[in-house]
Amino acid sequence: MIIVLRSDVSQEQVDHIVDRIKKLGLTVHLSRGKERTIVGAIGDESARIQESLEVLPGVEKVMPILKPFKLVSREFKPEDTVIDIEGIKIGGVQLQVIAGPCSVENLAILQETAESVKEAGCGLLRGGAFKPRTSPYTFQGLGEEGLKYLKQVKEKTGLPVVTEIMDPRDIELICKYVDVIQIGARNMQNFRLLTEVGKTNKPILLKRGLSSTTKELLMSAEYIAAEGNDRIILCERGIRTFETAVRNTLDLSAVPILKRETHLPVIVDPSHAAGKWDLVAPLAKAAVAIGADGLLIEVHADPENALSDGVQSMKPSKFSALMDDLRKIADAVGRSL
Numbered sequence: 436m437i438i439v440l441r442s443d444v445s446q447e448q449v450d451h452i453v454d455r456i457k458k459l460g461l462t463v464h465l466s467r468g469k470e471r472t473i474v475g476a477i478g479d480e481s482a483r484i485q486e487s488l489e490v491l492p493g494v495e496k497v498m499p500i501l502k503p504f505k506l507v508s509r510e511f512k513p514e515d516t517v518i519d520i521e522g523i524k525i526g527g528v529q530l531q532v533i534a535g536p537c538s539v540e541n542l543a544i545l546q547e548t549a550e551s552v553k554e555a556g557c558g559l560l561r562g563g564a565f566k567p568r569t570s571p572y573t574f575q576g577l578g579e580e581g582l583k584y585l586k587q588v589k590e591k592t593g594l595p596v597v598t599e600i601m602d603p604r605d606i607e608l609i610c611k612y613v614d615v616i617q618i619g620a621r622n623m624q625n626f627r628l629l630t631e632v633g634k635t636n637k638p639i640l641l642k643r644g645l646s647s648t649t650k651e652l653l654m655s656a657e658y659i660a661a662e663g664n665d666r667i668i669l670c671e672r673g674i675r676t677f678e679t680a681v682r683n684t685l686d687l688s689a690v691p692i693l694k695r696e697t698h699l700p701v702i703v704d705p706s707h708a709a710g711k712w713d714l715v716a717p718l719a720k721a722a723v724a725i726g727a728d729g730l731l732i733e734v735h736a737d738p739e740n741a742l743s744d745g746v747q748s749m750k751p752s753k754f755s756a757l758m759d760d761l762r763k764i765a766d767a768v769g770r771s772l
């Protein structure tokens with residue numbers, strides 16, 4: 436439930452309220468907004484508990500959260516969450532484009548691609564070191580070697596890096612090298628993995644599952660937030676439909692729906708939705724127009740020789756032209772890029 440505190444609440448009263456909630460066996464999440472402090476209490480929402488909180492000094496009102504997701508809901512936190520990744524902000528007026536190759540393949544290609552996306556105006560670099568491939572016989576990623584390349588390229592370019600995790604046993608290793616941990620579509624409901632990354636202090640990029648609803652995506656985000664990590668970026672990356680002309684169908688309606696339901700930033704990955712590089716630009720433009728907070732785009736310095744997802748990877752020159760077009764659209768919808 437949400438406990439809205441009076442605007443003149445004292446620190447002593449806040450401490451007492453928090454203490455009472457804990458003693459009642461509920462978990463406390465404090466959210467200090469500009470005007471009001473809101474306390475989220477997760478657990479028993481019975482009338483008895485609500486009444487015992489309503490009487491506490493400093494409490495204005497107690498409201499049950501009707502949605503199955505609580506901490507990530509707009510009810511819990513009405514204002515947008517802005518996630519700061521070493522000065523790069525996701526969720527504010529400025530849009531962020533995260534770009535880079537599907538997989539980290541070698542240092543030279545990663546470096547070349549990183550320089551080009553930085554030049555084009557990207558704030559973050561992506562690259563997979565542990566790859567969730569449909570076939571066990573295709574390139575599975577370089578593992579720790581790939582993570583080392585990401586860190587080296589970050590040191591040279593200054594771009595914070597994003598990489599995917601597939602196994603909770605890799606958390607410590609991945610945290611040593613990268614700035615944002617990605618949970619891929621195939622692991623969106625790997626609840627053990629969600630719980631474990633929720634215990635880290637790294638921002639989490641959570642991609643929507645191939646056959647998951649927006650509500651299920653929010654429930655997965657709630658798993659992460661429930662562990663104390665509320666720095667979560669949601670990503671629409673296309674879902675499975677009967678259409679075969681594209682790899683997945685980009686569900687653009689997910690953007691306004693998620694923005695209505697949650698305070699978390701929402702970005703769009705047109706690359707894995709389209710499956711073809713020439714469809715990426717129109718989908719990216721539509722995503723910015725509909726209100727996405729950013730994009731995740733696969734860019735490769737030499738897509739023809741890429742070890743994964745070359746068909747959907749943009750060449751740096753085409754990507755740079757797209758960024759110029761996106762700037763105009765961002766401007767038209769009151770955002771910057």
Ligand code: PEP
Nearest residue numbers: 537619620621642672707
């Ligand atoms: C990726 O980002 O490289 C990836 C594998 O994405 P998804 O989990 O959306 O398929």
Ligand code: MN
Nearest residue numbers: 537733743744
């Ligand atoms: Mn990919």
